[in-house]
Amino acid sequence: MKTYHGKQILITGGLGFIGSNLARALVGQGAHVTLVDSLIPQYGGNPFNIDGFADRLTVNVCDVRDPFAMAYLLQGKDYLFNLAGQTSHMDSMTDPKTDLDINANAQLSILEACRESNPGIKIVFASTRQLYGKPDYLPVDEKHPIRPVDVNGINKLAGEWYHLLYNNVYGIRACALRLTNTYGPGMRVKDARQTFLGIWVRLLIENQPIKVFGDGLQLRDFNYVDDCVEALLLAGASNEANGKVYNLGSSEVIGLKDLADMMVSLGHGGRFELVPFPPERKAIDIGDYYSDFSLISNELGWTPKVGLREGLQKTMAYYLAHHAHYWD
Amino acid sequence: MKTYHGKQILITGGLGFIGSNLARALVGQGAHVTLVDSLIPQYGGNPFNIDGFADRLTVNVCDVRDPFAMAYLLQGKDYLFNLAGQTSHMDSMTDPKTDLDINANAQLSILEACRESNPGIKIVFASTRQLYGKPDYLPVDEKHPIRPVDVNGINKLAGEWYHLLYNNVYGIRACALRLTNTYGPGMRVKDARQTFLGIWVRLLIENQPIKVFGDGLQLRDFNYVDDCVEALLLAGASNEANGKVYNLGSSEVIGLKDLADMMVSLGHGGRFELVPFPPERKAIDIGDYYSDFSLISNELGWTPKVGLREGLQKTMAYYLAHHAHYWD
Numbered sequence: 046m047k048t049y050h051g052k053q054i055l056i057t058g059g060l061g062f063i064g065s066n067l068a069r070a071l072v073g074q075g076a077h078v079t080l081v082d083s084l085i086p087q088y089g090g091n092p093f094n095i096d097g098f099a100d101r102l103t104v105n106v107c108d109v110r111d112p113f114a115m116a117y118l119l120q121g122k123d124y125l126f127n128l129a130g131q132t133s134h135m136d137s138m139t140d141p142k143t144d145l146d147i148n149a150n151a152q153l154s155i156l157e158a159c160r161e162s163n164p165g166i167k168i169v170f171a172s173t174r175q176l177y178g179k180p181d182y183l184p185v186d187e188k189h190p191i192r193p194v195d196v197n198g199i200n201k202l203a204g205e206w207y208h209l210l211y212n213n214v215y216g217i218r219a220c221a222l223r224l225t226n227t228y229g230p231g232m233r234v235k236d237a238r239q240t241f242l243g244i245w246v247r248l249l250i251e252n253q254p255i256k257v258f259g260d261g262l263q264l265r266d267f268n269y270v271d272d273c274v275e276a277l278l279l280a281g282a283s284n285e286a287n288g289k290v291y292n293l294g295s296s297e298v299i300g301l302k303d304l305a306d307m308m309v310s311l312g313h314g315g316r317f318e319l320v321p322f323p324p325e326r327k328a329i330d331i332g333d334y335y336s337d338f339s340l341i342s343n344e345l346g347w348t349p350k351v352g353l354r355e356g357l358q359k360t361m362a363y364y365l366a367h368h369a370h371y372w373d
Numbered sequence: 374m375k376t377y378h379g380k381q382i383l384i385t386g387g388l389g390f391i392g393s394n395l396a397r398a399l400v401g402q403g404a405h406v407t408l409v410d411s412l413i414p415q416y417g418g419n420p421f422n423i424d425g426f427a428d429r430l431t432v433n434v435c436d437v438r439d440p441f442a443m444a445y446l447l448q449g450k451d452y453l454f455n456l457a458g459q460t461s462h463m464d465s466m467t468d469p470k471t472d473l474d475i476n477a478n479a480q481l482s483i484l485e486a487c488r489e490s491n492p493g494i495k496i497v498f499a500s501t502r503q504l505y506g507k508p509d510y511l512p513v514d515e516k517h518p519i520r521p522v523d524v525n526g527i528n529k530l531a532g533e534w535y536h537l538l539y540n541n542v543y544g545i546r547a548c549a550l551r552l553t554n555t556y557g558p559g560m561r562v563k564d565a566r567q568t569f570l571g572i573w574v575r576l577l578i579e580n581q582p583i584k585v586f587g588d589g590l591q592l593r594d595f596n597y598v599d600d601c602v603e604a605l606l607l608a609g610a611s612n613e614a615n616g617k618v619y620n621l622g623s624s625e626v627i628g629l630k631d632l633a634d635m636m637v638s639l640g641h642g643g644r645f646e647l648v649p650f651p652p653e654r655k656a657i658d659i660g661d662y663y664s665d666f667s668l669i670s671n672e673l674g675w676t677p678k679v680g681l682r683e684g685l686q687k688t689m690a691y692y693l694a695h696h697a698h699y700w701d
Contacts, residue, residue: 053561138542141481141535149477149531152468153524171672191519194541196481199534203477207469207528213522214466 047280050075055122056083057109058129062232064096064363066270067126067277070101076336078102081118089239093370094231111149116158124281127155128171133238134329137197142191148200156211168219169281172205179331186337187290195329220286222276224293229270229356230363235372246364247372249308249315258322266295266335269356272349279345286345294336297353307354313361376610378403382449385409385437386457390560393422394598395605396430402410405432409446417567418481421698422559437479444486452609456499461566462657465525476528484539496547500533507659514665515618523657540600540616543682548614550604553622553664557684558691559596574692576701577636577643586650589630594623594663597684600677614673622664625681635682641689
């Protein structure tokens, strides 16, 4: 893509999982990339995620809740990939205010700063399939009712809609991608705070049993991070995307027990066990979920390219080599 | 209704339009009523709204954004009618942070306080039809997609969903009513900040022309405040309502030009004129809107009883007598 060559790009959550992979792709396309990350230890940022290309971009450590820093950093940028967020569903229930501040309040600050001093910017916002809640039907398309099951889902939705509203009312071009489970090198694997797949990888490498909740029959779809990055780039490059929401997803749908089985079968050892749902997890469980991603396929030409087994193999290989940078 | 006799009731926004009318009804049913109101001059609170029964309840002036005051006041209450809100759509666009703080952040504080020290409380939350945005179809039922057209709609929705979430996850009984245009004695008439009908009443009494935007053909439905109060009381009394959202509405649908005409025809003089939409209004205009309120009719037995002409007549009579308490 020539879209991003020579362009000024800001990525919030830029030292995080998806942000750092996106940064690598953009640097490779000749973009001038600035990463914003709070590096809050419990969140997804990790300086090692940009190891090998850190000298080709700018890192600015600050919190998206800092409106002055954000207003300054947004000046002169052509694109904002707005990926920073509080992503833990459990944390959003135990500390709802922090979730609100990051996922809604800070988003409003960012958009207000754009409105005031950089209305020509294009924004791609990373949203989540979590806000559909427990599906009425499968696969879930963008017309599915919104029904968040946790504080995180409510606040992410507010953040998403602020973006669409600023597109519609002020003409600040913005769109949102509702990400499904994304995995790959760079994800937080120290614990289950970002994605359960993270802790599964760690447990596998540590030869501890993976714990699958309930009967393990819950269906999910997964995107390898390179596919997710491709979708972000396509959405940023397309004016057809402005004001729209797109699901990401995969047609390779799998039960969690089968997923655990696949991970164990990759040849790096490990095992899994079925355990009863912890009550605080059960309360916000959504049962089966997988996406209909035909809208982004039809409009932006995106389809996921990396198969699940291949992606998991790459992921395991990465963490086998680099796990010292991800947990003690 | 015997439900509320002897019960401890808290009403946020209690000196406002709907809150004060609800308070009158509850005091009449023998409830122990405490009103919370910030009395921010630009908002809807007015001490005159409880003239004649102020000695039969408790007024506590504080802001719902004060989490300590709210946590204290919520203790020991049987019912919370949670009506406080920033209601101006224009203000939500010029000062989105304040709207977020009141309509989302403070709601989360209130619910957290209930979770911590009064999980047995029953909450009725006043939401708004504004969050449906520009209707896909009419009349708009509760299954209609949510599509807020302003910051207020997004934040009100977050506030509404926090309530439903705390009902679903923590068992704190809560429901929400999505109010349509409500009018009657006690509404803010000084300006158009609360409802356009307010300023229309003032203009009529001052013999100034009412300004109807655009062609005046936009359809709306209206509820007289007594009907709205009745719905709040029914929702509070019903456990079937818990976790649910209900539209209010009226089957007496009218165009805004015809409404202006009706108001002029009431016999108190005045006139109206069609004026072009101010651009900032046009940007968030939703075209025609009226509600399908069959869900609350079927489940809670609510139907509006006061006809539009009768309600407007009562409203005009009230402000003709008491306007000195509502504007200088």
